[in-house]
Amino acid sequence: MNRLAQFLQYRTKVFDLKGLLRSVREGRVEPKVPLLPLVLCLVLGVVTRISSYLDLARQTKDRRR
Secondary structure (H helix, E strand, O other): OOHHHHHHHHHHHHOOOHHHHHHHHOOOOOOOOOHHHHHHHHHHHHHOOOOHHHHHHHHHHHHOO
């Protein structure tokens, strides 16, 4: 089983992420960015331990070399 499949199985068992994501509600007025992509980016940032956009840029730049 690959790491992504393991992670998906783990998050389903431990965190019920699907249920948590369903419970997220929109409070913004006329948002430009839809809620689902925004929440998924935040979750992936936490999972991959990316602390900021600059950190993400630094990590991806290092991997391209």
